Amino acid sequence: MNRNKHQKLCVLGAAESGIGAALLAVQQGFEVFVSDYGKIEEAYKVKLHNAGIAYEEGGHTTAKILDAEVIVKSPGIAESTPVMKKIREAGIEVISEIELAYQYKGDSKIIAITGTNGKTTTTSLIYHICTTAGLDCALVGNIGYSFAQQVAEDPKPLYVLEISSFQLDDIKTFRPDVAVLLNITEDHLDRYDYRMENYIDSKFKITANQHSDDVFIYNLDDNIIIKKLKNISVLSQSIPFTMKQEVNKGAYIKDGQMMLKAQEERVSMNIYDFALKGKHNQYNTMAAGLAGASLNIRKEKIREAIKTFENLEHRMEPVTTINGIEFINDSKGTNLNSVWFALESIAKPTILIMGGIDKGNDYSFLEELVKEKVKAIVCLGLDNSRIVNAFNTLVPVVETSSMKDAVGEAYHLAASGDVVLLSPGCSSFDLFKNYMDRGNIFKQEVKAL
Missing domain, CATH: 3.40.50.720 (NAD(P)-binding Rossmann-like Domain)
Structure with a gap:
């Protein structure tokens, strides 16, 4: 412009x-x-x-x-x-800032990733795939470093960009060469007049300006995404990933094998070789692999990157083990879907630390998984009433208002062979600067035990 x-x-x-x-x-x-x-x-x-x-x-x-x-x-x-x-x-x-950066990024290509959950992990894995393949690229956006500042100070031929719905709200011409939509579940509805359709529309803006030679990678198993796709026209090449069926073009998992094809090359890989564990991370890995394949990155490099990727700080981050009790920091889990995914990936009895600023959460969503996986819940927040009311008939629930007390209570409730998991399901701003501050203080208090 x-x-x-x-x-x-x-x-x-x-x-x-x-x-x-x-x-x-x-x-x-x-x-x-x-x-x-x-x-x-x-x-x-x-x-x-x-x-x-x-x-x-x-x-x-x-x-x-x-x-x-x-x-x-x-x-x-x-x-x-x-x-x-x-x-x-x-x-x-x-x-928005990403719109301003787009207008001055020149001929550089963009891979843009959005979704309610898994954005940071998937964006980081795509960046790892690109750097493993030797591409000169930058990791920018909602993940921490400003897209606009990167364009101003150190422009690159490729940007791997994590985008929130808030960043998409004020785009005009922003057009990613490869757009990735991981999933859509209820989140941030207070910013969208409590109308889910408004939030869905915001996420789909990632495709709004794409052309027929661009790529749109999407989750075929997400009912909200599929319903929306039936009612809109997406001009780009749509490439799905799924665990429920085989697809000729896209990615799927069957009998423990990921099969992936975006261009001419077909990539196959055993899911047990994935660095990222858990079913939700299998979705993230398929999406990242497709993004890499869309850039014609060789299958050997995609496999190598998927095997060697290291998990992110504050996202299912192992902290330490004390007297047989494993402590995991998932402070970036700021909505209930993130908590669900975290619990789903853990096989051991779990003491769950959760709480903060409630976004209008429907905690009944977690009931079955709490019954199956959780020994006790330690609430961490200024107002824990909704969490207490949701779970106190299912498991023991303890209220705390500081990280020191929360970690101490969780340690007291746990036994050797258990996991203490910080996965708050809420925003951090009642007691902490942000989710990173919350996660760092959790790690400090664990190491002080």
């Missing part, structure tokens, strides 16, 4: 994506102003200062924001905030 130089651009929100957007925008000749309602981290202030970018924190100067011709909205900012309502009323163009 061609823009006039010296156009006024305001970035709302000064975290990773906002800072990246500001740095790219000023590089491209925009007159940039950054506004954050909260406090800006010192490291980000240094970046803004060094780039000569004007900013404010601790509130929004409405007149200055409304003077902009383009707004880049950080993904954490809801449409319901007063400043966004004023921007919409004024009719100012609003885009």
Whole structure:
């Protein structure tokens, strides 16, 4: 999209994506102003200062924001905030950071991954497949490093991009060469007027601008995805992955073997050779393998990468074993599907630590798995009432309001051969800065036992 130089651009929100957007925008000749309602981290202030970018924190100067011709909205900012309502009323163009980065990424290719669960794991595995094959690429997006800052400071011929629904909400022209949609389950409905259809529409924006020579990789076993595909037109080449049937083009698992074909080469591999364990990770691995094959990466390199991939921090991360009790950090499990997947992959009796800011969770979803796998639940949050009410007739439930107490209670309840699993199923912001802070403090308290 061609823009006039010296156009006024305001970035709302000064975290990773906002800072990246500001740095790219000023590089491209925009007159940039950054506004954050909260406090800006010192490291980000240094970046803004060094780039000569004007900013404010601790509130929004409405007149200055409304003077902009383009707004880049950080993904954490809801449409319901007063400043966004004023921007919409004024009719100012609003885009996301990934849209801004896309407009200046040149001829580089993009693999974009979205879904309710498994995004980070799958994105990281795709990146590992690409780097194992020797491709010059960058791992960016919701996974932690700003897409826009990467484009500004160290452009690459290929970007592997994790995208949330919030980032997709404000795209205009963003078009991935390979789009991956892992699954869709209820999450973040408070941002979508509590209408599941709005959330589904947001996820499917990943395909909105694709052409016939692009690729769309999707989960054939996800009923919500399949229902939506019957009612919309996707122009790209649709390639499914599944565990329920054999497909000529795509990926499936049968009798412990993954069969995968996206281009001419067919890849076969024993699932017991996968570095990632658990049924949900078999889906993630199929999706990642298809993404690699769509780039014509050789099957030997795909197999090698799938075997050698190392699990991510805060995602089913082994911490240590104390007196025969295994401690696992799944702090990134911020919704109930993540908890379900975590429990499903564990074969030992489990003490489950969960809780935080509830997103309107329906805990009945976990009842059968809790009966089957869980010895006790330790609640960790300022308000544990909904978890207590959901499970106290099934298993012992203990309430705590600090990580130190939660780890101590879980250790007391566990015996040799058990697992203590932190998989909160909730947001972290009642007691922690974010899921990483929660996971790090969990590991500290475990090691202090």
